[in-house]
Amino acid sequence: MKIYDQIEVMRGASRGQHSAGKTLGLVPTMGALHEGHLSLIRAAKAQCDRVAVSLFVNPLQFGPDEDLAQYPRDLVGDRGLLQDEGVDFLFAPGVEEMYPAGAVSYVTVEGLSEKLCGRSRPGHFRGVTTVVSKLFNIVEPDLAFFGQKDAAQVAIIRRMVRDLNIPVRIVTCPIQREADGLAMSSRNAYLDRQQRKSAPVLYRSLMEVRKSFDQGEHRAQRLIATGERALAEEPTLRLDYLEIVDPETLDSVDDISRCALVAVAAFLGKTRLIDNVVLRPNIRCA
Numbered sequence: 001m002k003i004y005d006q007i008e009v010m011r012g013a014s015r016g017q018h019s020a021g022k023t024l025g026l027v028p029t030m031g032a033l034h035e036g037h038l039s040l041i042r043a044a045k046a047q048c049d050r051v052a053v054s055l056f057v058n059p060l061q062f063g064p065d066e067d068l069a070q071y072p073r074d075l076v077g078d079r080g081l082l083q084d085e086g087v088d089f090l091f092a093p094g095v096e097e098m099y100p101a102g103a104v105s106y107v108t109v110e111g112l113s114e115k116l117c118g119r120s121r122p123g124h125f126r127g128v129t130t131v132v133s134k135l136f137n138i139v140e141p142d143l144a145f146f147g148q149k150d151a152a153q154v155a156i157i158r159r160m161v162r163d164l165n166i167p168v169r170i171v172t173c174p175i176q177r178e179a180d181g182l183a184m185s186s187r188n189a190y191l192d193r194q195q196r197k198s199a200p201v202l203y204r205s206l207m208e209v210r211k212s213f214d215q216g217e218h219r220a221q222r223l224i225a226t227g228e229r230a231l232a233e234e235p236t237l238r239l240d241y242l243e244i245v246d247p248e249t250l251d252s253v254d255d256i257s258r259c260a261l262v263a264v265a266a267f268l269g270k271t272r273l274i275d276n277v278v279l280r281p282n283i284r285c286a
Helices: 007-019 035-047 075-084 124-139 148-163 186-190 193-198 201-214 220-231
Strands: 002-004 024-029 050-055 089-091 143-147 169-173 237-245 260-268 271-279
Touching (some): 002 007, 007 050, 007 124, 035 143, 050 075, 050 124, 143 148, 148 169, 148 260, 186 271, 201 260, 201 271, 220 237, 220 260
Parallel strands (some): 024 050, 143 169
16 A cells, blocks of 8 residues: 555546546545445445545634544554455645635535535535545546435535536445444544434434335424434434435425425534435435
8 A cells, every 4th residue: 555645646546547548536534434434445446446545634614612633543454444345545734734824715506515415514514525635636536436425515516526627526435323323423432422323313213204204204394303302302302303304406395396404413422423324205315
């Protein structure tokens, strides 16, 4: 595995692969790797000749009161996992390399970035789209792999790629879960024992919504109420949002006649968790 921390060196390596006729996949990460990340890498290896992983804790997507300083970091452990998975390139730049002094340019997807997590985390998605656009420009991948857990992020990145004519195909991979249903996340490491025991309530609430939908209830407000009742069974949980939206526009829907995204975000202590499921009314969803 080749490890680079300079933009021009990474760019040169990528272009060398393209010159040799190889397809290149990119898995962007912030490190603290777990099985969810590894599933993206395996999908990339199955679909591409070469795989690059970026590891960069992006300060632009953290708010002033969020967990940038405490965000888990384990470069040595991450490198070992990537080596074991057969990754070809690791791009691990410093903040100064990605955001040189005086940088004042940002990428914003208007109209989508203020929804779901963007509503409670102002500026978050601007930070995401800025860094992802930079990574696409640096690595120049043919395909980029993201997890369904970050469904709003994926919708926003897809729109950015379309609007800016970036020549990369976005591949969304299934959520990886613990045995009790909790969606895998680097932030799960923040949970204490009791919080970890309570955390699967997010997934249980989504399963209650899906069960009601499968039994014929397609009115969004009724389904949301079902999910909220399940969440209320865990008194230590503080709900941020539970919404049913169009998976592409992130606009709220009233009646589910086509595919819809049920997205939930909630706090256990200071730890913010997200999860989602897609409801499919007997049609194929993109």
